[in-house]
Every structure is written in structure tokens, then in C-alpha cells.
Amino acid sequence: MTTAMQNGPVRLVLVTGPSGAGRSTAIHALEDLGFEAIDNLPLRLVPLLLDGPHPARPLALGIDPRNRDFSTAALLDLIERLAARPEIEPTVLYLDCREDVLIRRFSETRRRHPLAPAESPEVGIRRELGLLAQIRDRAEVLIDTSDINPHQLRGEIERWFAPDGAAGLALTVQSFSYKRGLPRGIDMVFDCRFLANPYWVPGLRVFDGRDPRVAAHVAADPRFGPFFDRVLDLTRLLLPAFAEEGKSHLSIAFGCTGGQHRSVALAETLAKALAEDGRQVSIRHRELDSQHNG
Known part of the structure; x- marks a missing residue:
């Protein structure tokens, strides 16, 4: 040693x-x-x-x-x-x-x-x-x-x-497009391409998953609730275990086809739930950010 x-x-x-x-x-x-x-x-x-x-x-x-x-x-x-x-x-x-x-x-x-x-x-x-x-x-x-x-x-x-680690394990939740491959440094990945895709709805295509109308469309898929509840339960189960192992941060990612709608909506929803639990959460959307940065 x-x-x-x-x-x-x-x-x-x-x-x-x-x-x-x-x-x-x-x-x-x-x-x-x-x-x-x-x-x-x-x-x-x-x-x-x-x-x-x-x-x-x-x-x-x-x-x-x-x-x-x-x-x-x-x-x-x-x-x-x-x-x-x-x-x-x-x-x-x-x-x-x-x-x-x-x-x-x-x-x-x-x-x-x-x-x-x-x-x-x-x-x-x-x-x-x-x-x-x-x-x-x-x-x-x-x-x-x-x-x-x-x-x-x-x-x-x-x-x-801060050394006392007021909120413990720090979390990053992000969205991405499978077309560009997995982001680096991710600990947990969830594929949400099975959910109803707002891209095919003309009135929603131009918006992203942060828009309430897009988020509502994704959440209306009957598979969304059971999927999200299991992801949230799994995350809550694992966070104390990772913290006990001395891990200081955990990266969670949701992927969909274009990284614009479903994965963004899921990342936003999970980040909000974990923040309400008192967790430190940083959120990013790889494809949306790359558009913003030109």
C-alpha cells in the first residue's frame, strides 16, 4: 500500500x-x-x-x-x-x-x-x-x-x-445524444429512447425538454412514471453507499436520439427531485450547451 x-x-x-x-x-x-x-x-x-x-x-x-x-x-x-x-x-x-x-x-x-x-x-x-x-x-x-x-x-x-461537506455527495445530472456517443466520466447511464418522442409533434419540435409543454408530453407516456420512479429509487438507494465508499461526486446521464427532448426532460426532473432531497446537484445538457457555445 x-x-x-x-x-x-x-x-x-x-x-x-x-x-x-x-x-x-x-x-x-x-x-x-x-x-x-x-x-x-x-x-x-x-x-x-x-x-x-x-x-x-x-x-x-x-x-x-x-x-x-x-x-x-x-x-x-x-x-x-x-x-x-x-x-x-x-x-x-x-x-x-x-x-x-x-x-x-x-x-x-x-x-x-x-x-x-x-x-x-x-x-x-x-x-x-x-x-x-x-x-x-x-x-x-x-x-x-x-x-x-x-x-x-x-x-x-x-x-x-467545504471540508465539512454540508450536503455530502455532489451530483451531476446531464442529458446527451447517442449520436455523439456517451459523455466522459459518467457513472450511471439511462436510455430513454423508448419514451414518446416530442420531435415528431410539429408544435413541440422546435422546443427542448426544459419547456413545460415538452416535459408534459414526455411525462404523459404511460411508461414514464414507472421508469422515473425506479430511477429515482435506485439513485436514492445508491447515494449513501457511494458516499460511504468515499466518493465525492456522482455523474448520472440520460440519453436519447437527439439529446433535445426526452433526455433533457428526464435530467431536469431527476435533478429537481434530488435537489428537493437536499442534494447538491449540477445540471447540464450537452447538446443544448454545444448549440449555445456555437
Whole structure:
């Protein structure tokens, strides 16, 4: 048994996201919570850091796309290698933000974008969002900072990562399209392609599963109730067991054909039920988000 395992797994939070989304604020908030924070560490040095003496505190590492050894493939590979090590408990925290808000923030500060110093901020923002799209899909915890201030972001960080773990196991519930394959890092997957598809209803096709009319159409399928009740019961059964095993986060995904209607409605419904149970729940819709980010 390694020294790390003798002292328990190393809690590691990888913090990333586009410039202007609040990554530095998040890192400072984690440091205030007792994490040893290191910002802008080259990717090649992360394994060397973790192969050293067992850290006395949990680690928060800021991953900056501006770093010269950064690439999407390299970061994804690093995440997978860390997840395979039993002595490490990694969590990817992604600070998200809408493109229009990022543009406004750069305009207000009159800063040049680091990935487009000789071009407009819009060019750099879109370039960076493209680099990070797959990382966003892989993140266990996603915090959208578009409509919150730094103080509120600190509150969100405390809610997710405070040492006393006020709400215990953190959850991510998401939707996806089987056409694009399974999302990375998913623990539980449910296929809901057997439910009535709103896509074939002309008045519903243009909306997504967050629309009450679409959600009602999906829920009207007589198979919806028994299916959802069993998924919810199974989830409630397993959450304490995962927590007892020391797992800090759990990812649950619903898939359908296009990732627009049925899977979105199911993800929204489950997330709401778990939040009402007092659970920490982050929700995302892969296909809808990819449309929004262009």
C-alpha cells in the first residue's frame, strides 16, 4: 500500500474554464477553504507533484489554456490517468460563462484576450471556448458565472467543496445524444429512447425538454412514471453507499436520439427531485450547451 493510500486518497480539484469566467476567484476560494492552491502549473508537472510526499492538505490546481504545454488532448489524458489512480480522488471544476458576458467583461476591463493579443477579444474567446469544449463535457462540477458576482461564486465554491461537506455527495445530472456517443466520466447511464418522442409533434419540435409543454408530453407516456420512479429509487438507494465508499461526486446521464427532448426532460426532473432531497446537484445538457457555445 502506498503512503498516499495509508493516509487516505489525495483530494484533487482541477480548476479550469475560459478567461474571465472566475477561475482565479475560485482558486482563491478553495485556498481559503484549506486547499493547497497552485495556479498555472504545467500539465507535465502534475504527475510529478502527485508522485511526491503525501500532501498535508487537499490540492487545487489551476489549469490555464494559455500555458504553453496545454492542449485539449493532453488535459483529457491527464484527467483519465488521474481517475485511474486509486490513491487520488480528482474532481474537474469548470467555471463556465456565456460568450456575450465574457465579451462584455473584456470590454469593461479593456484587456486583450490572452489567446488573441493582436485580434479582437471575441476571436480569443471563441478560440478558447473551442479548446475547452470537451473539458467542459468531462467536468464533474460546472458553475456558470454568467449571472453571479465574485461573492456569490465564493458561496458556490463553499457549497461544493467545504471540508465539512454540508450536503455530502455532489451530483451531476446531464442529458446527451447517442449520436455523439456517451459523455466522459459518467457513472450511471439511462436510455430513454423508448419514451414518446416530442420531435415528431410539429408544435413541440422546435422546443427542448426544459419547456413545460415538452416535459408534459414526455411525462404523459404511460411508461414514464414507472421508469422515473425506479430511477429515482435506485439513485436514492445508491447515494449513501457511494458516499460511504468515499466518493465525492456522482455523474448520472440520460440519453436519447437527439439529446433535445426526452433526455433533457428526464435530467431536469431527476435533478429537481434530488435537489428537493437536499442534494447538491449540477445540471447540464450537452447538446443544448454545444448549440449555445456555437
